[in-house]
Amino acid sequence: MNDPGLVRGEESENMVNKPGVSRRGILASAAALALAAPLTACGGDSDEDSTEGGSKSGGKGPWTFKDDRGRKVSLDSRPQTLVAFVSTAAALYDYGVEVKGIFGPSKPVDGKPNPQAGRLPLSKLTSLGTEFGQFSIEKYAALGPDLLISNMFPPPDLWFVPEESRKKIESLAKTVGISVAHTSLLQPLRRTAELAESLGADLKAPEVVEAKKDFDKAVEELRAAARDNGGIKVLAMTGDDQQMYVAVPDSYCDLHFFKELGIEFVEGKKSDEWGFWEFLSWENADKYHADLIMIDNRSSAQSPEELKRHKTWLQLPAVKAGQTVPWAMEERYSYLGYTPVLKSLTEAIRKAKKLKG
Incomplete structure (x- = not known):
């Protein structure tokens, strides 16, 4: 699409x-x-x-x-x-x-x-x-x-x-x-x-209580990963045929929370009154260095395969190193829904290596 x-x-x-x-x-x-x-x-x-x-x-x-x-x-x-x-x-x-x-x-x-x-x-x-x-x-x-x-x-x-x-x-x-x-x-x-x-x-139902416990455990695992592999720069983005959009982390509740847990984000600068993105032409896709890139996984965004159409995307260090992870920016807001998101990011942070710009 x-x-x-x-x-x-x-x-x-x-x-x-x-x-x-x-x-x-x-x-x-x-x-x-x-x-x-x-x-x-x-x-x-x-x-x-x-x-x-x-x-x-x-x-x-x-x-x-x-x-x-x-x-x-x-x-x-x-x-x-x-x-x-x-x-x-x-x-x-x-x-x-x-x-x-x-x-x-x-x-x-x-x-x-x-x-x-x-x-x-x-x-x-x-x-x-x-x-x-x-x-x-x-x-x-x-x-x-x-x-x-x-x-x-x-x-x-x-x-x-x-x-x-x-x-x-x-x-x-x-x-x-x-x-x-x-x-x-x-x-x-x-x-x-x-x-x-x-x-x-019923918020006291066993499956609901268990989901919350699993979420809390995943939070601490992500916090530990951010601490143990400190200095990894993470960029969250989406893209279309014309531009690459770099997220302004504090505008998104998930990225904001991940920052609180110790993850270091590339800070996109607000390009409009809404303040969610910095708009970059694909020629300027390398404006920021990132060791790990979070790619918008919504159907409205270009998939990792579609992003390969952009030559500058393919030259980004994180892309060349295979250090990317899906960004579930509109994940359902339940503890059950977010636990896999936290686990996926934890794994990506633990595996990521610092890259040369």
């Missing part, structure tokens, strides 16, 4: 289709959402102060949850029909909370399951669209949704919810957003767990 902004498939007045959105638009910013439209679902939204997390009514009585926009979302009862951004849905699934519909990248990548879909039973779910700007309102309405959930990069924008159809979407169900940018990884992990619990998950 060379340009995720080129939407293919069904086109109708109920399908938002944005062929003009570039890869940079997906990589660098979310669709702007004002989130101010009146809602017709039962209950109400407010910005009043309340404790974070949601009500624990056992499925009976009113349901409330204060999301990361600072909004207290209220319904007359716990929402049953859920629709969510694919990786958010995958995280909830790890806690036993199931959704009816998803939106966002879910198609296989190079014949393998999409990394953003986690363990989701995709064949049983209704997809509202897989490309940025693609959201079937007709299918959404047919589900009779009680609640829509998505990540935010950063608030108040709901990721993959198109601005053009925001009001229509909000008129059908309440929305909840979890912030995953300009913070540390532990925050969205905690907030997603709180949301799952409010939706009926």
Whole structure:
């Protein structure tokens, strides 16, 4: 998929289709959402102060949850029909909370399951669209949704919810957003767990407790690897046909957290108001020296094989040395989901050698 902004498939007045959105638009910013439209679902939204997390009514009585926009979302009862951004849905699934519909990248990548879909039973779910700007309102309405959930990069924008159809979407169900940018990884992990619990998950279930223990162990192993192989410079990136994008680590919750554990990152400089990337032409791909490169593994990004089309990419020391590792920059925010990510990076850090520029 060379340009995720080129939407293919069904086109109708109920399908938002944005062929003009570039890869940079997906990589660098979310669709702007004002989130101010009146809602017709039962209950109400407010910005009043309340404790974070949601009500624990056992499925009976009113349901409330204060999301990361600072909004207290209220319904007359716990929402049953859920629709969510694919990786958010995958995280909830790890806690036993199931959704009816998803939106966002879910198609296989190079014949393998999409990394953003986690363990989701995709064949049983209704997809509202897989490309940025693609959201079937007709299918959404047919589900009779009680609640829509998505990540935010950063608030108040709901990721993959198109601005053009925001009001229509909000008129059908309440929305909840979890912030995953300009913070540390532990925050969205905690907030997603709180949301799952409010939706009926048992955070004391043996498999959930075990997943958290495994995550904590993986964290300490990564911390030790960073300490034992100190001085390794790591660069996180994505790319398209025109440019290479170097991540600004503190803008991404995972990279921010990895820095806290002692990993030394190349610090990309903000190229726009969003502050997620430094844009480099491929001629300048060697601006920074890196001993290890983390490559965006999303379907919207060029794969390691596609990156080989760029001669300057092939000349980078880390690429020549085979010191690259997938970057799961939109991994599902569950402890079960992130443990393999930590283990993969730990192995890469331990094996990496300092390279000459």
